[in-house]
Amino acid sequence: MVFERLFKGRRQSRPAEAVYEAIVAQARHPAFYTDYGVADGFEERFDLLVLHVHLVVRHLTRAGAGDRAQALFDAMFFDMDRSLRAIGVGDMSVGKRVKDMVRAYYGRTAAYDSALQESADDALAVTLHRNIFGADAAAGTAPGEGPSRLARQVRATVAELTAQPVDDIAAGRIRFPDPRSTP
Template sequence: MIFGLFRRNKGDETIRSLYGAIVAQSRNPAFFRDHGVADTVEGRFEMVVLHIFLVLHRLKEEAPERRELGQALFNLMFFDLDRGLRELGVADTKVPKRIKKMGEAFYGRVKAYDDALASGEPKQLELAIARNILGQPAAEASALAAYVRAAAADLSALPFEHLAGGRISFPLVRHGGQS
């Protein structure tokens, strides 16, 4: 499956475009400056996971063949994480163990965020964000949770054809969680 990432075709370009937009949004300085996200490798990982989750959350109600887009994004994310660990100097023998831990973290976050959004209880999402992204209860959790709810709503309204065409947009990230 990973060898498919190296072929140049429309599907690969779409996935790269979507992933690039996700990473760009994840690196928005406002998250780190105004919302309490640590500007560290871990903080950046958490933001990529959060934004991949938002897209997967959008795709979960689609037909199975359309959800393959999410699997391709997941594959590219972990390919990128593997490459990033190696660039950071993590020994080749330790990369698989680190990737496994990241995978477990990813699935835990997806479940926590999905359960929190499904509950409709604002505090549940705030607690999941405080625990996973901020590392502790913090005032910024409510602002970041408001951003997540706005992004989920925006993506929910986005036609699948936009995603399939590699087009995605996220709400503006503002201080105080206004979008």
């Protein structure tokens, strides 16, 4: 009985894990780091992952699949917990670090949602510059071509997600636009 409960929950999360794996593959696309100029560090990888997870969560929620969006969110933070443990963060610190990551997720996604409501890419480019190209933004530089191009990629991703059936997305069959083809 106890084992059934443990494994039952695990089986139910597999579709969310497939979605999450597809998103991780997109967020790790080499073009973001080579062509767009995103630094290849832990923070920047996390920020690109947050961006892509949120775009899918946002779409699923708007499409009435809030339970699937929640399962995706849970899969992401289960992975964050597991990853922190794998890199040697002590058990006593993992909970606090994951809590900090959840707060960061909500802060960034609120900024993305606000910027996505604007019709022009300027506000989105500024938000992406601050959150993903943080070192440049902290130095007071204006968004350059990388954040502007990423803003166009985000808009293309939103359009691509909107064109896909929710069941395909929820099964992990997500089509993302190729970041190399965004001008």
